Amino acid sequence: MDSSLFDYDLPQERIAQEPAPVRDASRLLVVHRKERKIEHRQFSDLADYLGTGDSIFRNNARVLPARLFAQRPTGGAAECLLLRPANDDGLQWWTLLRPGKKLPLGSTFGRDGLFQAFVEEKNEKAEYRVRFELETHNSVASLAEDLGKMPLPPYIDREKSDQRDEADKERYQTIYASAERSVAAAAPTAGLHFTPEVVSKLQAKGANFYDLSLHVGMGTFKPLQTERIEDHQIHREIYEIPESTQKALRESGGSRKVCVGTTSVRSIEDYFAKTDKIVSGNFVAEAGIFIYPPRAFAGVDALITNFHQPNSTLLCLVSSFLAPGEMDGIEWLKEIYAEAIDRKYRFLSYGDAMLIL
Incomplete structure (x- = not known):
């Protein structure tokens, strides 16, 4: 067909x-x-x-409010989209990373006083396994609940920091x-x-x-x-x-x-x-x-x-x-x-x- x-x-x-x-x-x-x-x-x-x-x-x-914004050691921006846990301890996740070319295996990104993340594996779907070290939360999911942005579809236009973010957390949820x-x-x-x-x-x-x-x-x-x-x-x-x-x-x-x-x-x-x-x-x-x-x-x-x-x-x-x-x-x-x-x-x-x- x-x-x-x-x-x-x-x-x-x-x-x-x-x-x-x-x-x-x-x-x-x-x-x-x-x-x-x-x-x-x-x-x-x-x-x-x-x-x-x-x-x-x-x-x-x-x-999950799965979009996390962070910085690379150079000061450049990094964006991590959490897809699913990679193990049972809640500290390793399969993710999508942006910019992918500047976050190769072995690279790091994070936010001071909150977390550091280590890029450890890439699969055939261009997904990255990332290990998190947390300073203020006991799981990546709880970190995302506090700091994350809703993973709205690409056809919904939002700025990195948008006044509608909090409303999206409620309305993009049943x-x-x-x-x-x-x-x-x-x-x-x-x-x-x-x-x-x-x-x-x-x-x-x-x-x-x-x-x-x-x-x-x-x-x-x-x-x-x-x-x-x-x-x-x-x-x-x-x-x-x-x-x-x-x-x-x-x-x-x-x-x-x-x-x-x-x-x-x-x-x-x-x-x-x-x-x-x-x-x-x-x-x-x-x-x-x-x-x-x-x-x-x-x-x-x-x-x-x-x-x-x-x-x-x-x-x-x-x-x-x-x-x-x-x-x-x-x-x-x-x-x-x-x-x-x-x-x-x-x-x-x-x-x-x-x-x-």
Whole structure:
């Protein structure tokens, strides 16, 4: 399949640089697949569409403020983006470094009175293993919580020191992100629109929420880089599905299984592909699944998602969900996106939402 099928023209002014003033004031484009029609609502109206018996699955991964700014011994600037721990003591991390050419193996960087860091290894992905020596914190994660800047996507423009930094720490995080799951390098952005009020309305109507954790990596922003979809090397991400969530996924009956975001879809579809039973405790695996048309879905009946970048694997997934098992979803998604652009919806991570029923 030609990857150019997933390209479209996204005007720069439609890329949201800040979230809506209130989370659930985001707009909501509702797609009714059977009737092939769309509606234009607000996210606060979500309970008009979901409720009795619906099982809502959400990714509770928390985003670490993972961008650390420091200095090299020469006085030059250094930037370290924390990706994931490299060992169990919390002091070694796989990172991305900038400027990479001036931070070769054996080099150091740090901030006086706070930490020193030593570049010890480079892997085939151009990631660097860095060992930290801390003076004021007991872990690199706690250092990042105090000093770090949110790892916003590259299409959101921020200065090195920006007056919106503190607001980003709150708004580039779901309200249900778990402190024990600070494992994401990017937010599961479909969940950013939820408020306690929206959750309460849904629960009052009989919906139930279930958590899982997918360790969202920077690969989520990697565009399609091959002429044929089938040749694209999809990124891999660890996920965890608790036993209670597994049971809800395998319950029979007429209730709908609603996914909040593509990360939840990715986890659930990979889970169903790998096991046909409930695993005691947590089911932990690495998602290497690439979802594109034509594909049927094993564990998802409805999807809440944001509007995604051109030439992205996320577009492949959403177009597949619009028309499971068929190819029609590709052109239909372009039509929906064209109307959203015309109606001035806000796109990408801080943008508006879409509900596909």
